[in-house]
Amino acid sequence: MCERISVLVVDDQPLFASGISMIIDAQDDMECVDTASDGRDALSKAANLAPDIVMMDLRMPGLNGIDATREMLGRGTADDRPRVIALTTLRRDEVVVRAFEAGASAFLTKDATTEQVLASIRTVHAGDAIPDIAATLTLIAGVAAATSTPRQRAIEALSPREREVFLLVARGLSNTEIATAAYVSDATVKTHVGAILRKLNLRSRLQVVVFAHANDLVVL
Template sequence: MVERAAIRVVIVDDQPLFAAGMAMLIDAQADMECVGTATSGDDALTLVQQVQPHVVLMDLRMPGLNGFEATELIVAAEEPPKVIVLTTIKRDEAVYLALRAGATALLTKDALPAEVLGTIRQAVAEERIAGAADTVQVVQQFARGAQTRTPDETLAALTAREREVFLLIARGLSNAEIAEATVLTEATVKSHVRQVLAKLHLKSRVQVVAFAYENRLMGDAA
């Protein structure tokens, strides 16, 4: 049996002791390895280019280039790693900005080891929004925008089925949950998710949530 490659993780945090502890946790897993740490957003950009990680754990508040700015630049690459925001407070506009910029998930710095590891694995699997409830709540709180177009105009690029999948993604549902709700196979759902992201020029499921709330597409939930 062919073994799957380990998940390559970069840790970006201006507190070396915290970064070292996270690196030890990751290196203790059979399916993960820490391939580098950085203490600033600027160093993170260089390191990501050098080591090509699958996941970046990104602190937000750092001197120089901050975590939000670094996230925006990292996810702009053609095949970017997944960025998971590290934060001390979930209900923070900086967290929302990082999610909107393309971060895949968020973690508080007091998260339990199992939650950290689970979030990393879920981010790579791309089958759900890790910590969906918290992520949707952050977006609901800070998303701003005006409904300048009708939903039909906003989602004109999508087919009827893709619009249905779009709204279920925006609610935070996983591929399995969407498959159950739509009576489709998970493989078909994955195909629709890819099409939704491509047609709307979005990079992550979290950006779908932000797009939906900013364009007032969630009805009473908006």
């Protein structure tokens, strides 16, 4: 049996956090290791429990979810950091894009179905695609449109092949879709994505999408 996906649920509404934790614990391939009620509590428990996934409410008293995400993902090495799913009440919310900029890997609205919650956890844990990509791209494009200016120099550190993969990631393609488009293996795509994140100092493929839009580099 495969090791279960460990999840930390962070929300200042105990009933909501408890409901999500019960959904998670009912699955054979995942477990809720704990819940936290604010950003500081989340940072402490993430450091002690080292969860694979943190489901992070963005609007909380004290340390909010955006700042907690930024601090959490600034610690340790890439292999040690959890992946963050931002929780929000609004689907079209500029605050969610700020969470992406802080390193969140996906977002969920609080009215998401059980199936959407579980699919997002599994997809983010696998790390080879972005959940709900159509809504995510629409959200990012809408926020970035008013501020972006073309800056090709932003990716000059990448090799030609890495730039090709960068642009495909920016369009929201999964690793398998990129492998097909670029005529390479999934493993090669994973290697290129890792190099892109490292060279551009980014923490998730969603940050690649935000970065591309902010620099007006998206090719549709």
